[in-house]
Amino acid sequence: MPKSKFLSRLAVAAACWGAVAMPTDMFAADKAVKTTAPKAAAPKSSVSDVALSEGGALVGKVVNAQGKTMDGAVVTISQGQKQVARVVTDEKGAFTVTEMRGGVYQIKAGDGTSVYRVWTAEAAPPSARPQALVVTNPQVVRGQGGGGGLGLVGAGLGAVGAGLGGYALSESQDAKDEADKANQQNALLQQQLNQALASPP
Amino acid sequence: MRWSLSLRVTLAIAVALTGGMRGVESRGDDGDWAEIHESGGFIFRSERSFPEWRQVADELQTLRDDIASELGIRTLGGEGEPRIQINLFKSHRTYARHLASRAPAGASRPACFVQGPDLGRVYVVHHEDWKTNVRHEVTHALLHQSLPFIPLWLDEGLAVYFEAPRETRAQKHPYLSTVRWQVRFGWRPNLIDLESREDLSDMRMADYRQSWGWVEFLLHHSDESNQLLRRYLAEIESDTPPGPLSSYMKDSMPDSGSAFVRHFKSPRRY
Numbered sequence: 259m260p261k262s263k264f265l266s267r268l269a270v271a272a273a274c275w276g277a278v279a280m281p282t283d284m285f286a287a288d289k290a291v292k293t294t295a296p297k298a299a300a301p302k303s304s305v306s307d308v309a310l311s312e313g314g315a316l317v318g319k320v321v322n323a324q325g326k327t328m329d330g331a332v333v334t335i336s337q338g339q340k341q342v343a344r345v346v347t348d349e350k351g352a353f354t355v356t357e358m359r360g361g362v363y364q365i366k367a368g369d370g371t372s373v374y375r376v377w378t379a380e381a382a383p384p385s386a387r388p389q390a391l392v393v394t395n396p397q398v399v400r401g402q403g404g405g406g407g408l409g410l411v412g413a414g415l416g417a418v419g420a421g422l423g424g425y426a427l428s429e430s431q432d433a434k435d436e437a438d439k440a441n442q443q444n445a446l447l448q449q450q451l452n453q454a455l456a457s458p459p
Numbered sequence: 460m461r462w463s464l465s466l467r468v469t470l471a472i473a474v475a476l477t478g479g480m481r482g483v484e485s486r487g488d489d490g491d492w493a494e495i496h497e498s499g500g501f502i503f504r505s506e507r508s509f510p511e512w513r514q515v516a517d518e519l520q521t522l523r524d525d526i527a528s529e530l531g532i533r534t535l536g537g538e539g540e541p542r543i544q545i546n547l548f549k550s551h552r553t554y555a556r557h558l559a560s561r562a563p564a565g566a567s568r569p570a571c572f573v574q575g576p577d578l579g580r581v582y583v584v585h586h587e588d589w590k591t592n593v594r595h596e597v598t599h600a601l602l603h604q605s606l607p608f609i610p611l612w613l614d615e616g617l618a619v620y621f622e623a624p625r626e627t628r629a630q631k632h633p634y635l636s637t638v639r640w641q642v643r644f645g646w647r648p649n650l651i652d653l654e655s656r657e658d659l660s661d662m663r664m665a666d667y668r669q670s671w672g673w674v675e676f677l678l679h680h681s682d683e684s685n686q687l688l689r690r691y692l693a694e695i696e697s698d699t700p701p702g703p704l705s706s707y708m709k710d711s712m713p714d715s716g717s718a719f720v721r722h723f724k725s726p727r728r729y
Binding site for chain 2: 293321326390393399
């Protein structure tokens with residue numbers, strides 16, 4: 259068979275294979291997904307209330323994801339882009355920042371960040387907590403192991419936590435977007451809080 | 460028009476490659492979901508037909524209510540509150556492929572839960588025991604929505620407890636007979652040792668069983684033990700770290716180990 263004829267037939271065969279191998283919807287609109295999921299609003303950002311002590315001090319604690327107190331943890335307190343305080347936790351994981359004023363603050367220790375509306379003792383609502391809490395390494399991973407009749411627990415589970423660091427990275431853009439949204443909301447809350455604090459009783 | 464041979468070959472190769480590449484591109488980062496449903500704060504994404512999704516949604520809402528009432532904590536799921544995403548895969552192969560780019564080490568597990576910055580995500584292979592796995596992982600998700608932290612052993616103990624269907628949870632749990640026989644043959648619990656587990660890789664089968672045992676004991680031994688667990692969780696919920704449970708109950712239940720043994724040796728009273 260002449261070479262050119264062979265190549266022609268090969269070309270035709272390849273085209274046919276490509277057509278068969280292609281998903282049938284290649285030129286169709288995006289595959290219809292059966293869905294009953296409405297477009298839901300984004301969840302509210304998590305901001306908690308905390309009251310200053312009578313002397314105007316902010317008291318807090320740093321723990322890990324197990325609830326174990328973290329001594330020697332560096333805690334930074336910021337308002338917007340400005341850092342207003344930096345302290346280190348004691349042997350009980352506790353920290354104190356004196357001469358604080360009311361407002362919205364980000365309190366960060368390790369990988370954990372908590373956002374608090376800080377109130378003076380006189381103005382604090384009943385729901386305000388007496389101390390702030392920061393959970394370091396808040397990324398939580400759990401894998402089926404003991405229940406469900408599967409009974410598979412191995413050293414590989416230890417890699418789940420490490421491996422999921424990759425997951426955290428892949429979600430970092432979402433986290434950034436969420437953080438930007440939270441910052442905008444916090445700025446608005448701070449403005450409202452400052453107005454409330456400035457108003458005469 | 461007569462096309463040159465080289466042009467025809469080039470075109471054929473291009474068509475074939477395009478078809479193959481399309482097959483890769485069709486599995487985007489969001490997987491290849493046949494169905495997506497949302498109800499009551501739960502988002503279901505399934506790779507295969509999922510006609511029973513409403514029933515499962517109802518069961519999970521019941522689970523959420525049970526956790527709230529039995530543990531005394533406030534569970535979320537209302538309008539504007541964080542949701543839980545449940546991803547169901549038709550095979551372990553697609554499950555592993557989906558997790559490969561997100562949580563490579565989790566790909567070998569039949570199910571897992573990841574608390575993300577935006578919402579909790581549950582990943583389950585849709586096979587035998589999948590409902591048990593869903594309940595187990597969703598329990599983790601619900602607990603982590605409500606609590607800023609939770610000791611690993613208690614997290615797993617509660618997940619194993621609530622993974623059982625409501626009707627078998629307290630009286631016919633799969634671990635009940637094993638723990639009862641263990642106690643009869645002289646095994647004794649060690650909560651302090653259990654509390655030393657900080658990483659999932661540290662947990663062994665026996666640890667899951669003992670964790671469940673402590674949860675079952677605290678919830679059902681007496682009003683005092685029940686209230687003790689509820690107070691402990693309430694303190695966590697209020698951002699007040701209560702410390703290890705073994706220390707927390709030293710004053711009110713100094714003989715908790717003996718009480719544990721009596722609980723599992725005695726005939727069932729409920």
